[in-house]
Amino acid sequence: MAVPETSLLVAVGVIQDSAGRVLVALRSERQHQGGLWEFPGGKVEKGETVREALCRELYEELGIKVEAAVPFKLLDYRYVDRRVLLDVWRVTRFTGEPASRESQPLEWRAVTDLNPDEFPAANRQIISALRSEELLDGQEGERVGLASARDLTDTE
Numbered sequence: 001m002a003v004p005e006t007s008l009l010v011a012v013g014v015i016q017d018s019a020g021r022v023l024v025a026l027r028s029e030r031q032h033q034g035g036l037w038e039f040p041g042g043k044v045e046k047g048e049t050v051r052e053a054l055c056r057e058l059y060e061e062l063g064i065k066v067e068a069a070v071p072f073k074l075l076d077y078r079y080v081d082r083r084v085l086l087d088v089w090r091v092t093r094f095t096g097e098p099a100s101r102e103s104q105p106l107e108w109r110a111v112t113d114l115n116p117d118e119f120p121a122a123n124r125q126i127i128s129a130l131r132s133e134e135l136l137d138g139q140e141g142e143r144v145g146l147a148s149a150r151d152l153t154d155t156e
Helices: 050-062 119-138
Strands: 006-015 020-024 041-044 065-076 080-097 106-109
Touching: 006 020, 006 050, 006 065, 006 119, 020 041, 041 050, 050 065, 065 119, 080 119
Parallel strands: 006 080
Antiparallel strands: 006 041, 020 106, 065 080
16 A cells, blocks of 8 residues: 655745845754754645745744745645655845744845756756856846746735
8 A cells, every 4th residue: 555645835035135145054963854954934824825824934933024035936746755845935124133943944045056956856956947047147038937826825
């Protein structure tokens, strides 16, 4: 008999500083994929929209209040023991200074310094999309591969 697959909907925030660096957090060794870096966020609770979960999680983890966020990428990834649906948002405006509220180390890193091997496999497509976006900066045209609509969430 096959083991039922556990599925998680996760709200993820890509937060950049004025220098274009992104904020990443180190997962606790006790967590699934522990010891790897990740983009901040967390599980969407029953009755929450993804945007509500994003705002709640970033406040709980970092002490920031999201003022504006836009959908960035929607990723479906299957690990051996679970399936995760990452709804990734670019946080475009927030108040407060990001600080660890859950004792996890935080780092601001240039997109070019993000090593995909240091992140859970499900996060690697986020890094790829950020790098593609950097390559397109200053160029005209469509940003291929970036999500533009959500049927699971509300947007501003």
